[in-house]
Amino acid sequence: MDIQQTAQLLALIKVGDNRNVDRTVIAAWHDLVHDLPLDDALEAVRAHRRESTDYLLPAHVIAGVKRIRGARLAAAEPPLPDVDPDDVAAYQARRRRMLAQIASPSTLRQIGA
Template sequence: MNIEEMKVVLAKVQLGDNRQVDKATLMEWFDTAGFLNGPDALEAVRMHRRESTDYLMPAHLIRNVGRIHEQRGRQMQLNSPDRCPHKYTADGWCLLCATEKAA
């Protein structure tokens, strides 16, 4: 995701627990979890809020995005990459077969 998407993710986090988010917080979260896809990260925040009362940390986001990818894999029965119509995320991973976009 880009820095603007991370701002949206942190705004969602902030709404849930009233934490103070400043530039340093934004940059730390971006450094730790900025490799995630923005929409997946937002869904990961929602998952955390539904399932846990723990204070949300980047590790929770990363773990939940992994769960999202696993669920997609099961739903799509992991298409063979050579037959997959590929729907790439902004970070270059196919949502359907979990292969990385060739450079």
Template sequence: MNATDIANVLAKAAAFDQRTVGQADILAWHEALHDLEAVDALAAVTRHYASSEQRLMPVHVRRIALDLARERHRVAREQRERLELEATAADAVTVRDRSAEVADLLATLRDRLGPSDPSVLRRAEWVREERLRQRDAVPNPHYQGPPPPGGWPIPAADDRTA
């Protein structure tokens, strides 16, 4: 934006909050907002005052204007992608059933590779874990069974009488 665009943004803000705008204001706001689109900045003023009673600051304009630009780019991208999809769907050469070709390719690969060894195709740490799971279970020497009715530790004889 140039200084004239900034003056227009400040004039629009002044219409909402009765601020006074001078050359210093225009220069300060231009320094903060020079990289924004004028249309987005003007729309940001309206959007800000439609939802807030705070006095407009450059940070408000910047945030809202960037959101508006992002939204505009998203809409344009989605429209471009939709048009590309429609063009692809209309092209009979691009869209065709290739399931038979894929099935033939898989059958050819299966014939070339032959039977496989699952331990070769799997990650080594998973193969190792599976082998450990297949070992004979060894009882835990520290397991003492379920806790007694009073819980652990077993109370002394004189505590049980109390």
């Protein structure tokens, strides 16, 4: 997520709790959530608003994204890498990459396109 996307995330959050958002707040949040996909982070905010009255913190968004990615992985068929299973290191590396692709929201957009 880039800094403009972090600002977009905070705009959604601000609608829910009327918090003050300025460049300092955006930078502080960006430092903590920059590695999250925007689509998952936005959905994590929506889920938090549906499920909790707690003041939303970056930790809530991060935990929500982990739940979203975990659910995506749980719903998918276990990947079978197209690598020789006797080459354990290559097999495990390919499987990790496949799991990361399954968990990624951008992969779902490509599949659904």
